[in-house]
Amino acid sequence: RVCQTLPMGDDFYALARFGHDMAHLLAKLSATAQQDTQIATAVDELQRLTAHLQEQWQCPVSIDVTELSGYHYHTGIVFNGYINSETQPLVRGGRFDGMQSYTQQPRQATGFSMDVSRLLAHTQLDAPSIVLVDYAALHNADKTQKQTLLQQVESLRQQGYRVTMPLDTQDHPADVTHRLSFADNEWQLQSV
Known part of the structure; x- marks a missing residue:
């Protein structure tokens, strides 16, 4: 009306x-x-x-x-x-x-x-894969090995890994899922 x-x-x-x-x-x-x-x-x-x-x-x-x-x-x-x-x-x-x-x-x-x-509450996040570079291997690596390491770190980050390069032996995240170590003349990714 x-x-x-x-x-x-x-x-x-x-x-x-x-x-x-x-x-x-x-x-x-x-x-x-x-x-x-x-x-x-x-x-x-x-x-x-x-x-x-x-x-x-x-x-x-x-x-x-x-x-x-x-x-x-x-x-x-x-x-x-x-x-x-x-x-x-x-x-x-x-x-x-x-x-x-x-x-x-x-x-x-x-x-x-x-x-x-x-x-x-509506989002399910995948648990991140966290990689820790072995401190001793990093500390003892020569220039070529460090260059190879940096390339591998970049590749892992592009694949979605979170990579931590420690400053000392106590520097590491609590929820590490992988370790990147130097063995057999190459950097190797291993599950923890």
């Missing part, structure tokens, strides 16, 4: 009823609303963003144009990111343009906040 007395009231009603379903909302908007350049620009931006997210990230995207959460400085799209079937967002953020930076030049930006502790 309130919407019936407002200019473009049917559009407000459609927004309230179909704000979470872009296809239905666009079908229900009046010709005046559909021809409005600001509305058309906003709809186009939302549709391009939705298509991009679905193509690039292969994630389900839902748009609710009635979403009003956000901060007073947001000037564009605000978003919430959810994980699994949780009802509270894991990530919240939005677009803000025209903020003053230290150079006093207006800048464009997108910011977000994330609940990292909740993210960790």
